Amino acid sequence: MNLKDIAAIAGKPGLFKVLKPSRSGVIVESLEVKPKKAIVNASQRISILKEISMYVTGQAEESVALEEVFASVKEKHGLAQLDVDTKSEESLEDFIFSVLPNWDGDRIYTSDIKKLVTWYNKLVEFYPSALEDAKEEESTEEAAE
Structure with missing residues (x-):
């Protein structure tokens, strides 16, 4: 299984695919019909499913x-x-x-x-x-x- 690229973010529903790091956090893409990209700040709690x-x-x-x-x-x-x-x-x-x-x-x-x-x-x-x-x-x- 490859769960190291999938994350749950506190306060946001659903799951997100971690795309790459940015200067202020990470860029993620939602797992839904119309995926949306977003930047998640380092101050938000991100839980990688593998962990x-x-x-x-x-x-x-x-x-x-x-x-x-x-x-x-x-x-x-x-x-x-x-x-x-x-x-x-x-x-x-x-x-x-x-x-x-x-x-x-x-x-x-x-x-x-x-x-x-x-x-x-x-x-x-x-x-x-x-x-x-x-x-x-x-x-x-x-x-x-």
């Missing part, structure tokens, strides 16, 4: 990288839009339990699960190459040469 993890219980490490969670979602649901009722707490908990059985219910909130579903759907729709396995990416690059 995000989710809390789990019963392991030496208390968290699992978001990349691994997305891989589990992809394995169970493929590269298709997730059909999860984000208004139903029970539906969200059933979903997270199916892809991350040892999730920490005390530290993962309903809003976090909603973000997971929304982000996965955004990536599937606008940037599915970010969800490809590293092996798939390498074989694609070798075939192009």
Whole structure:
């Protein structure tokens, strides 16, 4: 998976592809039907998806990288839009339990699960190459040469 180019920005909805640095921050492009470029100042909180993890219980490490969670979602649901009722707490908990059985219910909130579903759907729709396995990416690059 290649989540190092995708970011969530505090106070802005959706996901953004990081294009390049600028003098005062970074230039990003929104992942939507009509992408818009913007400059995000260094003072704004930018979270790169590769650096995000989710809390789990019963392991030496208390968290699992978001990349691994997305891989589990992809394995169970493929590269298709997730059909999860984000208004139903029970539906969200059933979903997270199916892809991350040892999730920490005390530290993962309903809003976090909603973000997971929304982000996965955004990536599937606008940037599915970010969800490809590293092996798939390498074989694609070798075939192009």
